[in-house]
Amino acid sequence: PGLGDAVLYLPLDETNDPATGQSVTRFANQAGLAYSQYEAVCANCPAAGSQGWLGHAVSFDGVNDELLVNGLGAAVTGGAVSLSAWVYPEAAAGQGAFLTLGGRQLLYDAGAQTFVYADGGGQTAAAGTFGPGQWYQVTAVFPANGAGALYVNGLAAATLAAAGPVAAADDLTLGAGFAGRLDDTAVFNRDLTAAEVKRLFRAAFPVLNLTFDDADVADGGQVRDESRFGQTAVFHGGSFARPEPGIVGSGAFRFDGANDWIELPGDAAFDLSDGEYTQLAWVYPQNGGPVFDSVMSDAGRAGAYPFLHVNGAQATVGFGDGAAEQSYTSGPILTPNAWNFVAVTFDGTTLNLYVNGALAESTNQFAGLRPAATTRFNIGYRSDAAGAAYFAGRLDNLAVYRQALTAAEIAGLWRAGWQPAALDNSGPGVTAAAWTYPLPDGLRGSYQIRLRSTDVNGSRSLDYAELGAWEGLIDDSIQTVYLPVMMNAFANLPDLVVSDLRAVNGGLQLTVENRGPAPVTDEFWVDVYLNPATPPTAVNQTWDSVGNAGLVWGVTASALPLNPGDSLTLAVGDAYYRADYSRWSGAIPAGTVLYAQVDSANINTNYGAVRETHEVTGGVYNNIIGPVTAAQTFFAPRGGARLADGRADGRLAARP
Known part of the structure; x- marks a missing residue:
């Protein structure tokens, strides 16, 4: 259901x-x-x-x-x-x-x-x-x-x-x-x-989901799997450059057709032998070549993992059933040198091929067969008696599910790709325009509308600055819903958050991250609060204004710029730790309640040292993490709380 x-x-x-x-x-x-x-x-x-x-x-x-x-x-x-x-x-x-x-x-x-x-x-x-x-x-x-x-x-x-x-x-x-x-x-x-x-x-989750939104990945590096399984996916070949434009999210990976491929070394979750599966990907084929295949070529093709091969405008799909390789080749359903959303579903009886959200071909020739219990496969490479073959082109948002998704689910996943919206006005001198996009029938549930734009020169808005225009519930039982949406021109600004805070051997460790579309270039303060009398809620509420113990870091020019997507891990005693502004015993007892605030202080402003996206748009203040409770007692490294001061103030703002 x-x-x-x-x-x-x-x-x-x-x-x-x-x-x-x-x-x-x-x-x-x-x-x-x-x-x-x-x-x-x-x-x-x-x-x-x-x-x-x-x-x-x-x-x-x-x-x-x-x-x-x-x-x-x-x-x-x-x-x-x-x-x-x-x-x-x-x-x-x-x-x-x-x-x-x-x-x-x-x-x-x-x-x-x-x-x-x-x-x-x-x-x-x-x-x-x-x-x-x-x-x-x-x-x-x-x-x-x-x-x-x-x-x-x-x-x-x-x-x-x-x-x-x-x-x-x-x-x-x-x-x-x-x-x-x-x-x-x-x-x-x-x-x-x-x-x-x-x-x-x-149906709640895929067993593999490669979004290909990674930064550059070198030979032997790991391609990030966004599924809950966190699968190991190892890249082999040259290097992937993320600036390749994608069709979902912020990027896609280009395969050179010569030696680029991804190895999935094996996991029990990949076993599709109970007879249902879905494989899908956005595919931009150039010279044709394999997308999915088994790495078990040395065992013949009887154990082939469910595969998808692209040859020009045709797709070949199938699997090894333990006795022999079973395959089916479609007609000309794909468009070379263009993005195609390709999905293969098998429910134990019918194998369906979908292209761009619509059923393209269907066959029952696999009825009663089940894939072999294979748990390894490759992306972008196959090797058999005919020799090795590599995929040439781009891939985006590739996923494997252990059940046959419905036609409606396939259509919904296709719509997750960037879709063109019609503008009522464009060209030189235009400062505002209304956009429209026809919503399909059958929408029900929680949805989000995000926008990105391309100018007349082909320059595209930064992927991590995609504008969230609306989110909420849609119910198809209502015939017409009007959604007022106000669009604003948002400045490209950074957005600092504390993404991790924990007590560790050595005292304490936290990670700050820039989730905005612009780099952080201004030096800033970070405060950690130990058992504050009242939790911090705003800038200039430094640890000593709400409690009796706390730690401070001053992030100076040597750590900057902190580019979009970059993070910085801080620890007691590092180059940015400020013992002169900190006060604590050198121990964090079990049960201590911790908070942390990034860009916590600037006596001359009400937004800190770094002007951030949410401070312009009126969004939720997200610079604070907590409460976090220490699970056991941790101690500072040798030297206790009285460590040497970190970097000189440089351009750090004055604290209250």
């Missing part, structure tokens, strides 16, 4: 507003406007912004944190219901309920390290061991009549006795004694089939 099929879908992809400490998105229900009244509320709210299975998650303390969806039972009609959530248990002992609907409870039993269903008739434990500190997808299915089932990671783990109907007044509670994190929580007003539960588990 799609999550748009639910009566409740809480992505829990929350972030905190630093000024209020509250969730920015307020735990909104994204199942659609028909169910928008069922939103989560809280008195003792879980912490937002924790690392989730997908994006962020919310973290429950196991004491009194909980989210409440009042009267959700009224949306569950017909007697059947299914409850689903991604669960990250952290408790060492006891039981905690992470989902409760009326008399039904889903719990984690830390002692037995398993998931449990409980109701008035008793408890039923899932078969298997599920230790803490890992993500699990847990789904409970209750038909209107008869026994239900408990699933963990898409597999049936227990049979559940028949339960009574859900009452209209029943509330849904998340948390309530559960210690850990929850992500992507959904309720369906029907009983999901086993195949749908498996799809719910597997």
Whole structure:
């Protein structure tokens, strides 16, 4: 099922507003406007912004944190219901309920390290061991009549006795004694089939997603995988230069057709032998050549990983089934020397080839066959009895899924590429123009509109400065929706954030990052706050104005410019650490609450030393991270708190 099929879908992809400490998105229900009244509320709210299975998650303390969806039972009609959530248990002992609907409870039993269903008739434990500190997808299915089932990671783990109907007044509670994190929580007003539960588990994420937005990658370097698996993808050949224009995101990789290729050394997650998969990529073929293929050429082609070859305007697809290589060659469905969004889906019976979001060809010649249990493959290279062949052209946003995506999902992924918008006015002297883009039918869920532009000389706006024009929910049950959008000319400015803060052996370490479209050239201060009386919320609230202990760094010219996307890691005792402005014992005891603020001080301004994007646009102040709690006691390096001063002030701004 799609999550748009639910009566409740809480992505829990929350972030905190630093000024209020509250969730920015307020735990909104994204199942659609028909169910928008069922939103989560809280008195003792879980912490937002924790690392989730997908994006962020919310973290429950196991004491009194909980989210409440009042009267959700009224949306569950017909007697059947299914409850689903991604669960990250952290408790060492006891039981905690992470989902409760009326008399039904889903719990984690830390002692037995398993998931449990409980109701008035008793408890039923899932078969298997599920230790803490890992993500699990847990789904409970209750038909209107008869026994239900408990699933963990898409597999049936227990049979559940028949339960009574859900009452209209029943509330849904998340948390309530559960210690850990929850992500992507959904309720369906029907009983999901086993195949749908498996799809719910597997459809949530790709097992590989190479966006090719990396900076230059040299021979032997790693190409970043954006999937939750963090796969190892090793580049071989010359070097990739990111300035190649991409069709999704900020860049694409060019393969030279001579010796450029990417090796996927192998991972169990790549095993597609259960008979369903999707492979997709934006492909810009020049001379033709392989895109996906197996590295197991020494074993013949019987074990070939599901492949996609591009030869001019044709595509050849297939896989080795363990006995022989099975392949199918299409007609002229591709356009050489142009971007093509190519997707291959196989559901065990039908293999579909999509080009630019539309079904191009389909075949049943693979019906009843399954790919061999191969877990290695290459991108841009194949080697067989005919010799080696390399892909020549560009690739962008390549992904592998362990299920056959639907036609609607393929079309949606195609629309994720940059699409041309029509302008009502352009040319010399034009300072403003309205743009339009026709939205396709069938949109439902959370969407974001981003914009980029190209001038008459072909110069394109900086990729990391793509303008977020609008984000929100779209429901296709409403015939017409008018969205007022105001466009402004944004200056190219930096945007400093603290992306990491932690207590470590040696005292403390933090990372500052420039996420804006322009470099940081002005020297700036960084403050760390130890157990402040009140959390910092704004510039010029230095550590000594809100507490009794803190540390300071002055980032000077030797670290600058800090270019877009660059980061700088700071530690106690480094060249930028300022002992003369710091005060602490030399130890960070376990339980110490930490905050950090970048560009924290400039007595002559209300924005610090660096003018940033959000300070011009009126966006949320994002220069502060915290609270972070030290898990154990850490000590400063030799010399304690009284280390030698760092660099001279240079052009550092005056502090309050």
